[in-house]
Amino acid sequence: MQIGYFPGCSLKSTAKEYDLSVKTLCANLGVELIEIEDWNCCGATPAAAISEELSLALPLQNLIKARTQQLTSILSPCPACHSHLLLAYKEVTSGGAYRKRLEEIVDQSFKWDITLRHLVDFLYEDVGLDKIKESLVNPLGGIKLVSYYGCLTRLKGVEIEDKENPSMMDEIINTLGAEALDWSHKTECCGASFSITKTDAVLRLVGEILEAAKTVGADALVVVCPLCQANLDMRQLELVKRGSKRFNLPIIYLSQLILLAQGKGYGEVGFDKHLVNPRALMRGCESSGKHMVK
Amino acid sequence: MVVLPEGEKVQSFRNLIIERCGEDVGKCIQCGKCSSGCPLAVEMEYIPNQIMELIRLNQEEKVLTSNSFWFCASCQTCSIRCPHDIDIAKVMNTLRKLNLEKGYQPADKGISQFNQIFLDSIKSHGRVYELGMVTRFNLSTGQPLKDASFGPAMILKSKIALLPHRIKGLHTIKTIFKKSKKFT
Numbered sequence: 001m002q003i004g005y006f007p008g009c010s011l012k013s014t015a016k017e018y019d020l021s022v023k024t025l026c027a028n029l030g031v032e033l034i035e036i037e038d039w040n041c042c043g044a045t046p047a048a049a050i051s052e053e054l055s056l057a058l059p060l061q062n063l064i065k066a067r068t069q070q071l072t073s074i075l076s077p078c079p080a081c082h083s084h085l086l087l088a089y090k091e092v093t094s095g096g097a098y099r100k101r102l103e104e105i106v107d108q109s110f111k112w113d114i115t116l117r118h119l120v121d122f123l124y125e126d127v128g129l130d131k132i133k134e135s136l137v138n139p140l141g142g143i144k145l146v147s148y149y150g151c152l153t154r155l156k157g158v159e160i161e162d163k164e165n166p167s168m169m170d171e172i173i174n175t176l177g178a179e180a181l182d183w184s185h186k187t188e189c190c191g192a193s194f195s196i197t198k199t200d201a202v203l204r205l206v207g208e209i210l211e212a213a214k215t216v217g218a219d220a221l222v223v224v225c226p227l228c229q230a231n232l233d234m235r236q237l238e239l240v241k242r243g244s245k246r247f248n249l250p251i252i253y254l255s256q257l258i259l260l261a262q263g264k265g266y267g268e269v270g271f272d273k274h275l276v277n278p279r280a281l282m283r284g285c286e287s288s289g290k291h292m293v294k
Numbered sequence: 295m296v297v298l299p300e301g302e303k304v305q306s307f308r309n310l311i312i313e314r315c316g317e318d319v320g321k322c323i324q325c326g327k328c329s330s331g332c333p334l335a336v337e338m339e340y341i342p343n344q345i346m347e348l349i350r351l352n353q354e355e356k357v358l359t360s361n362s363f364w365f366c367a368s369c370q371t372c373s374i375r376c377p378h379d380i381d382i383a384k385v386m387n388t389l390r391k392l393n394l395e396k397g398y399q400p401a402d403k404g405i406s407q408f409n410q411i412f413l414d415s416i417k418s419h420g421r422v423y424e425l426g427m428v429t430r431f432n433l434s435t436g437q438p439l440k441d442a443s444f445g446p447a448m449i450l451k452s453k454i455a456l457l458p459h460r461i462k463g464l465h466t467i468k469t470i471f472k473k474s475k476k477f478t
Contacts, residue, residue, distance in 0.1 A: 009422040014453050038462045040420040045368055046409035047416075049390045054474035058416070061466060098478075105473040106466075154370040163374050189333045189369035196428055196441070197404040198365070201337050234444055273451045 001126070003117070004071030005033040006062060008081035008226075009041050015078075015226030017270025021255035022077050022119065024269075028135055028262050029127055033075065036066050042084040045193050056098055057105045059088040064108055073115040075122050077255070079152040079225045082118040086157035089116060118152065119224050119254065121160045124168045129175045137263030139177030143284045145257075146183045146218040147173060148209070150190055150228040163187070169254060173222060176261040185212040192227035195235065203242070206235040210247040220250040220281050222257055229253060233275045250278035260285065307354040315388040321378040322346040328372035328382050338362040339401070342372050342382055349385070361401035363389035395477040404435055417471050420461030425454050 003026075011019035026033050043058035062085065066074055076082040092099050092110040103109050117126065147169035154163045161168055164187060170180035190209055191202040209232065213221050223229045232251040240246050256269040260282070271278045312318050322343065329341040339360040340348060348357045357363075366386035373381045393400055400406040408431050415427045432440045448454040461467070 012459065013424050013455055016453055040461055040463070040467055041416045041422050043416065044412070046412040048387060049409050050394065050413065051474050051476050052478040054471065057470045057474055061470060105470055151369040154374050156370070189367050189371065191333060191367055193367055194405070196431060197408045201334060205333055273453055275447060
């Protein structure tokens with residue numbers, strides 16, 4: 001299987017371990033990733049807050065680049081990038097109000113057929129649970145996890161399953177041998193887009209999410225968004241500095257979790273890049289007698 | 295095609311919102327689901343259902359000078375829960391653009407300033423340059439040492455680049471910025 005790859009800005013900086021783990025995971029699953037050459041930022045929420053045209057034209061430019069590389073499907077591990085690529089694609093292919101203007105701006109006309117995927121639907125639908133199961137070397141018995149989707153399922157343009165109580169990620173976690181717990185904050189926003197500007201408000205949200213995860217007895221949170229990860233990982237330390245209790249909850253990417261079950265070690269999955277150290281989590285897997293800390 | 299409510303002044307604030315984003319707040323029944331699910335409602339001067347009502351009452355200045363829409367994180371919870379299918383998050387985003395377009399002072403300078411710095415970063419590099427962006431934001435808001443304690447860890451773990459990556463096709467990005475109309 002071959003698929004285009006749009007990492008996005010975060011995966012090249014604060015979420016390097018997401019980039020690394022998605023690449024290793026795809027290699028393990030026999031999926032060839034072809035990165036969009038010289039890709040640009042999708043514009044994220046700041047572009048949308050000032051101009052609809054800008055916020056559609058920036059991601060569209062990436063689709064143009066993908067097309068010159070003859071890519072017919074694109075994987076974006078960042079939900080925000082994924083949503084913006086989807087919105088731009090839908091606007092030009094389904095005759096949206098801005099289509100004509102966009103043709104003028106990027107100086108191209110469109111007749112496309114591109115499939116856009118986020119990591120969750122790519123793993124669940126394109127790869128499939130059976131194939132994931134076959135690839136496992138060390139099933140993750142003994143650890144309890146909560147899946148944290150953030151606003152992924154409700155982002156604009158995204159049409160993956162139940163918006164209020166999604167379960168794809170939970171099913172993947174259970175396939176790995178770990179236990180996905182039911183909990184209250186699966187899709188509550190963590191406020192990551194305000195992490196820099198409104199830190200106090202964000203600390204409250206982060207605290208609520210971590211508290212909810214702790215209450216049901218989770219060993220870690222599993223995430224699929226680089227902004228959620230950075231926010232919950234980094235701000236967790238700040239909560240402690242401000243006198244909150246120590247949650248000590250590692251925030252790990254779904255791709256890292258699958259790699260663990262595929263027998264990869266601490267450094268290989270990129271755990272050395274985390275602020276809240278996931279080593280105790282690995283010991284949890286180890287104590288179940290099926291996993292070795294490398 | 296959205297049809298404006300009959301007999302109303304075309305430039306009423308409610309109609310302006312309809313024109314700009316196709317959402318009619320007149321459908322709001324004040325059930326409060328949007329506000330009860332909003333993670334940031336407690337930070338807002340007027341909570342989402344109040345904003346809907348104020349727009350319906352054409353209280354343009356009150357709405358556009360409030361901090362409410364700046365605090366919207368665009369998480370879409372309100373929009374997916376609205377029993378009358380009002381895309382409230384879209385209305386909030388439209389208010390951000392109207393605030394700037396009409397020259398009102400943003401009630402929350404930080405967020406609009408951050409958005410501008412973020413876009414400047416894309417314009418100069420084609421991608422986001424986190425370190426430059428955060429430094430510029432902290433300096434411009436008079437808090438140079440904010441989050442500085444995370445710097446060494448992030449650099450040690452090479453999670454934040456010291457220098458920006460500039461894409462080759464930057465001229466195309468500059469053209470996109472030049473040609474895209476603001477406040478659309």
